[in-house]
Amino acid sequence: MKNEIKIFSPATVANVACGFDVLGFCLDTIGDEMVIRKTEAKGIKITKIEGYDLPFEAEKNVAGVSALAMYNALQPDCGFEIEIYKKIKPGSGIGSSSASAAGSVFGMNALLGNPLNNTELTNYAMKGEALASKCEHADNLAPAIFGGFTLVKSACPLKVLELPTPSDLFATLIHPQIEIKTSESRAILPKEIPLSNAITQWANVGSLVHALHTSDYDLIKESLNDVVIEPYRKQLIPHFDDVKSAVLESGALGCAISGSGPSIFALSKSEATAKAVQLAMQNVYSKSNIQFETYVSKINTQGIKIL
Numbered sequence: 492m493k494n495e496i497k498i499f500s501p502a503t504v505a506n507v508a509c510g511f512d513v514l515g516f517c518l519d520t521i522g523d524e525m526v527i528r529k530t531e532a533k534g535i536k537i538t539k540i541e542g543y544d545l546p547f548e549a550e551k552n553v554a555g556v557s558a559l560a561m562y563n564a565l566q567p568d569c570g571f572e573i574e575i576y577k578k579i580k581p582g583s584g585i586g587s588s589s590a591s592a593a594g595s596v597f598g599m600n601a602l603l604g605n606p607l608n609n610t611e612l613t614n615y616a617m618k619g620e621a622l623a624s625k626c627e628h629a630d631n632l633a634p635a636i637f638g639g640f641t642l643v644k645s646a647c648p649l650k651v652l653e654l655p656t657p658s659d660l661f662a663t664l665i666h667p668q669i670e671i672k673t674s675e676s677r678a679i680l681p682k683e684i685p686l687s688n689a690i691t692q693w694a695n696v697g698s699l700v701h702a703l704h705t706s707d708y709d710l711i712k713e714s715l716n717d718v719v720i721e722p723y724r725k726q727l728i729p730h731f732d733d734v735k736s737a738v739l740e741s742g743a744l745g746c747a748i749s750g751s752g753p754s755i756f757a758l759s760k761s762e763a764t765a766k767a768v769q770l771a772m773q774n775v776y777s778k779s780n781i782q783f784e785t786y787v788s789k790i791n792t793q794g795i796k797i798l
């Protein structure tokens with residue numbers, strides 16, 4: 492059995508407009524790399540972090556927290572070293588913390604001969620995610636680990652439903668280079684919502700799930716709306732309304748905040764439209780003095796992969 496593996500741990504889009512804390516999908520072109528190594532010395536050590544300044548103490552890094560949760564439960568006869576090559580900026584809204592939290596447990600599981608299934612891995616990864624967002628949500632972790640679109644039916648006990656990915660669907664993202672911490676953008680949300688908004692929102696979630704199952708792109712378009720969270724969070728994202736109008740005019744099926752922001756995502760029916768949408772996003776932000784990155788990505792149906 493191998494003593495070391497290198498993995499690609501993908502970025503993810505949580506919420507997918509209407510599905511706060513339950514829906515998510517996995518990206519293909521953006522993600523971190525990690526190396527996980529078995530050691531004779533017991534315990535979990537983070538030995539290398541490149542890309543961004545993050546804590547090396549296992550208890551303060553989401554990769555270490557999820558690894559420790561799994562390690563303490565399994566009590567294997569070895570230890571693990573973790574190297575993180577961070578490409579996803581922390582606080583991006585595309586699952587930076589989730590990529591690390593999922594990557595460490597996925598890598599350890601592979602080196603131990605895969606004793607755990609994807610649901611068990613997601614459960615341990617949630618312990619790490621909770622360090623960053625102050626809440627055990629799995630809507631980034633599930634698509635990172637299972638791939639494709641996922642719905643977290645319940646967090647406790649964890650039940651993840653894998654949803655189909657229509658083959659022509661492409662994502663476009665813009666990541667304005669400002670940091671919004673998930674914990675802070677959760678803190679501004681209302682504790683209660685009007686019943687009329689709840690009805691609109693759960694109708695959208697139900698119809699989006701149906702649309703994914705039937706590859707009904709018109710219904711995807713009708714369903715990609717968020718009347719519950721977006722009105723609060725969009726205030727933290729400069730030019731959000733301008734980006735959304737420009738993107739919809741360019742032919743996207745829908746556009747919403749990615750995770751807790753500041754990234755904004757759109758879904759389109761073809762790669763050509765996704766690229767036109769990318770130009771529309773760039774046009775809006777190039778008129779401002781905020782730095783940004785944009786991406787076009789297929790939906791990654793595999794999730795984390797061994798390199």
Ligand SMILES: Nc1ncnc2c1ncn2[C@@H]1O[C@H](COP(=O)(O)OP(=O)(O)O)[C@@H](O)[C@H]1O
Binds near residue numbers: 554575582585671750
């Ligand atoms: N390995 C890690 N990767 C990313 N963020 C981490 C990691 N370990 C700890 N953190 C902390 O988690 C926070 C970023 O997570 P979060 O706010 O959820 O952003 P994102 O939406 O990009 O996941 C930052 O405060 C960061 O310092």
Ligand SMILES: N[C@@H](CCOP(=O)(O)O)C(=O)O
Binds near residue numbers: 505506583584587631
């Ligand atoms: N459902 C969570 C998702 C946070 O995603 P992230 O990529 O910003 O960590 C939320 O909306 O708070």
